[in-house]
Amino acid sequence: MIADAVETRAGGITSPRGFRAAGVSAGIKAHGGLDLAVIASDTPCSAAAVFTLNKAQAAPVVVSREHLARSGGVARAIVVNSGCANACTGDEGLQAARDMASETARLLGCREEQVLVASTGVIGVALPIAKIRAALPSAASALAADQGAEAARAIMTTDPFPKEAAAAVHLGKATIAIGGMAKGSGMIEPMMATMLGFLTTDANVPPALLDRALRAAVDETFNAITVDGECSTNDCVMILANGASGLTVDDSNYDAFLQALKSVCLKLALGIVRGGEGATKLVTVTVTGAASADDARRAAKAIANSPLVKTAIHGADPNWGRLIAVAGRAGVAFDLSRASVAIGTTVLFRDGRPYDDAAPQAAAYLKGPDVAVSVDLGAGRAAATVWTCDLSAEYVRINADYRT
Amino acid sequence: MIADAVETRAGGITSPRGFRAAGVSAGIKAHGGLDLAVIASDTPCSAAAVFTLNKAQAAPVVVSREHLARSGGVARAIVVNSGCANACTGDEGLQAARDMASETARLLGCREEQVLVASTGVIGVALPIAKIRAALPSAASALAADQGAEAARAIMTTDPFPKEAAAAVHLGKATIAIGGMAKGSGMIEPMMATMLGFLTTDANVPPALLDRALRAAVDETFNAITVDGECSTNDCVMILANGASGLTVDDSNYDAFLQALKSVCLKLALGIVRGGEGATKLVTVTVTGAASADDARRAAKAIANSPLVKTAIHGADPNWGRLIAVAGRAGVAFDLSRASVAIGTTVLFRDGRPYDDAAPQAAAYLKGPDVAVSVDLGAGRAAATVWTCDLSAEYVRINADYRT
Numbered sequence: 001m002i003a004d005a006v007e008t009r010a011g012g013i014t015s016p017r018g019f020r021a022a023g024v025s026a027g028i029k030a031h032g033g034l035d036l037a038v039i040a041s042d043t044p045c046s047a048a049a050v051f052t053l054n055k056a057q058a059a060p061v062v063v064s065r066e067h068l069a070r071s072g073g074v075a076r077a078i079v080v081n082s083g084c085a086n087a088c089t090g091d092e093g094l095q096a097a098r099d100m101a102s103e104t105a106r107l108l109g110c111r112e113e114q115v116l117v118a119s120t121g122v123i124g125v126a127l128p129i130a131k132i133r134a135a136l137p138s139a140a141s142a143l144a145a146d147q148g149a150e151a152a153r154a155i156m157t158t159d160p161f162p163k164e165a166a167a168a169v170h171l172g173k174a175t176i177a178i179g180g181m182a183k184g185s186g187m188i189e190p191m192m193a194t195m196l197g198f199l200t201t202d203a204n205v206p207p208a209l210l211d212r213a214l215r216a217a218v219d220e221t222f223n224a225i226t227v228d229g230e231c232s233t234n235d236c237v238m239i240l241a242n243g244a245s246g247l248t249v250d251d252s253n254y255d256a257f258l259q260a261l262k263s264v265c266l267k268l269a270l271g272i273v274r275g276g277e278g279a280t281k282l283v284t285v286t287v288t289g290a291a292s293a294d295d296a297r298r299a300a301k302a303i304a305n306s307p308l309v310k311t312a313i314h315g316a317d318p319n320w321g322r323l324i325a326v327a328g329r330a331g332v333a334f335d336l337s338r339a340s341v342a343i344g345t346t347v348l349f350r351d352g353r354p355y356d357d358a359a360p361q362a363a364a365y366l367k368g369p370d371v372a373v374s375v376d377l378g379a380g381r382a383a384a385t386v387w388t389c390d391l392s393a394e395y396v397r398i399n400a401d402y403r404t
Numbered sequence: 405m406i407a408d409a410v411e412t413r414a415g416g417i418t419s420p421r422g423f424r425a426a427g428v429s430a431g432i433k434a435h436g437g438l439d440l441a442v443i444a445s446d447t448p449c450s451a452a453a454v455f456t457l458n459k460a461q462a463a464p465v466v467v468s469r470e471h472l473a474r475s476g477g478v479a480r481a482i483v484v485n486s487g488c489a490n491a492c493t494g495d496e497g498l499q500a501a502r503d504m505a506s507e508t509a510r511l512l513g514c515r516e517e518q519v520l521v522a523s524t525g526v527i528g529v530a531l532p533i534a535k536i537r538a539a540l541p542s543a544a545s546a547l548a549a550d551q552g553a554e555a556a557r558a559i560m561t562t563d564p565f566p567k568e569a570a571a572a573v574h575l576g577k578a579t580i581a582i583g584g585m586a587k588g589s590g591m592i593e594p595m596m597a598t599m600l601g602f603l604t605t606d607a608n609v610p611p612a613l614l615d616r617a618l619r620a621a622v623d624e625t626f627n628a629i630t631v632d633g634e635c636s637t638n639d640c641v642m643i644l645a646n647g648a649s650g651l652t653v654d655d656s657n658y659d660a661f662l663q664a665l666k667s668v669c670l671k672l673a674l675g676i677v678r679g680g681e682g683a684t685k686l687v688t689v690t691v692t693g694a695a696s697a698d699d700a701r702r703a704a705k706a707i708a709n710s711p712l713v714k715t716a717i718h719g720a721d722p723n724w725g726r727l728i729a730v731a732g733r734a735g736v737a738f739d740l741s742r743a744s745v746a747i748g749t750t751v752l753f754r755d756g757r758p759y760d761d762a763a764p765q766a767a768a769y770l771k772g773p774d775v776a777v778s779v780d781l782g783a784g785r786a787a788a789t790v791w792t793c794d795l796s797a798e799y800v801r802i803n804a805d806y807r808t
Contacts, residue, residue, distance in 0.1 A: 052733075053733065054729060054732040054733040055731075055732040055733070055738040055740065056728050056729055056731065056732030056733075056738065056740045056743075057732075057740075085725075087725070087729075088725060088728055088740070088753060088756070088757075088758060089757070089758075090755075090756040090757045091756075122725070123725030123726075123728070123729065124724065124725045124728075124753065124758040124760065125758075125760075228711045228712060232729060233725075233728075233729050233732060307632045307711065307795075307799070307803070308632060308803055311799070311800050311802075311803035311804045312803060312804065314800065314804045315803070315804030317804065320528065321489075321491070321492060321526070321527030321528045321637075322527075324460050324492055324527070324528075324637075325458060325460055325491075325527065325636060325637050327459075327460065328458040328459040328460030328461075328637060329456075329457065329458045329459070329460075334459040334460065336459065336460045336461075336492070339460075349492060349528065352492070352494040352495075353492075353493070353494045354492060354493075354528040354529075356528065356529075391711075391800060392800060392804075393797035393800040393801060395711070395715070395800070396715050396718065396795060396796060396797040396799070396800060397797060398715075399711070399712055399715035399716065399719070400715045400716065400718045400719030400721065400796075
């Protein structure tokens, strides 16, 4: 199975066969709009999920983790609300998350533990479970194969645009589809930095293999992006595999499946970065010459989260000294005499000395919407890529506004 | 020796007996102004210094470290320029830093390794050593006990104000003085985030004890502040102790000396935060209930560097959910059910539940120029305090401007 087998397609969460979705308004968001999404499979699915490493885990994270364990990795549906994170809400929050799942299960005719749940919105506010209960029947009625775009809109908080992706991959005689939707951190009301991602596929993938594929795909996509270095209480990525294509993923075609899954995840992840708070540029940060893969990722994340680097890029300033300074403080092996820095393809520092005559060329390049910076640490052969956005005054304006 | 023995005084680097200073214009800064400072003692001093942990160490850091080693911790003077960091400048940069020290030594009649050197300004630009050589004789002539304020101004890049501090401490029959000056990160030209601190005392302190006191004082002051989480290529804090008071610091009075030294360092450190880029508020972040001192410091630093926390405080938004979320992702022991958050003295989250009715009170408090936030991790008994400033749109404006 080779790379060419993957085809990017229009579509989203309902592109794979046998999935339906809905997005409705439950009145959770004060200003109205879609705020409740359901993704459902016609048949039971293998399910896997990765959750935030934040120790202040939101109620839906706790409950979804429990449900996956109780069901043995089998699920029928995912129910998601925006407008309230149901985080830091104590026992009542846990009960509300359970109620949200069990009401969905009742409507779909499956077991409670076969429904996963996610929330995004303000931390520390009680989930309006009565409104959600009241709206779930209409969401269940609205479930349809052409409602993926509505679901993608219903999980947005103040994301500037919905994020959907789909891909198909030919595996032998069959073609399987992978679909996804995500929300990122386009905050106007503060404390809504949650990143949620949902994926579906009509391949048949045993839960353990699905979990392995999801972790591998997320590591190089959702886990390789950063807007502001924050990790929310609610972050999660979930995948359902219903087998409707008739094709089973096993060791013989795992690589092709993974590649297609990564392509969907990457498209969604880059959409989150492009829609980052106040973002005007997508920035690809590549670190090479690292002593280890861990060093490479750590240095790339440090650069991608540096406010000095992000503001310089915002101002199209080819400020290579900041890239060197961050690499030097990132806690990784680093050799200044062997290190180098490039902005786009323009080398600005190498062999211990600057090439500042190239600065105007680099400055012109940085005015574009998609820019790349790279640092070679001069300490080994490992590499990593991370994606981020620039830091603008708009970010501050968005996040300094009072919640009310 | 008790706390009351320390008296904060007006003054600075020349407050201790036997120290003279000068600040002159060498023409390093393109727009003119003082840019070359010398601090000299009439007699040889014990000397100690702490340097940046950045692996991209600037030439003056390398040379000062060498000089301290060669001299066995004895120094007569410190020479400092602003307007150029002499970082990432290769072998020529090292030679320039050595020339700056040796020319100062020649003028003062001491050995080259008895002069420490520091630089702050743009990274990757060659130090204009000819201009510095030409200006050093006038700096040496200008050395005087009343020129500390000139020296403090000469090490500024675009700091909004000079930072000086002095304290006296009565030890038995004698009174010793400690003086200091610092520059922080008030950047208009980017890449000038260097933090430099210089301290003098007329106590007689053996080099090893001076080094111990300096490290202890810096750890709780300069190392406990953050403006934007960046650690420059040039950061350093240096101290000279000339013994002119006739009093020797030993185990019997070390604690009182350390306390006085900390008071001077803290005043300078808080000055750096108040003068941080775009800062409008001094923010004291206290973490309690940590499993270890390291955890406490780590969580406090994570909070103090969080752009979401810093923008919320800028907007006087009592956004306690962000404080919890950062504590939860800080990689430290954390128990949500025992954790609590306060803004000023107003508790907003405790026992797993929010107290949002107190939010207006906290919001009013946050409008002040000096604010405190505290998080109890619910995981132990260790505590730490870190100081930072808020993150304003002005920070972005300052740092997004192109260097030219």
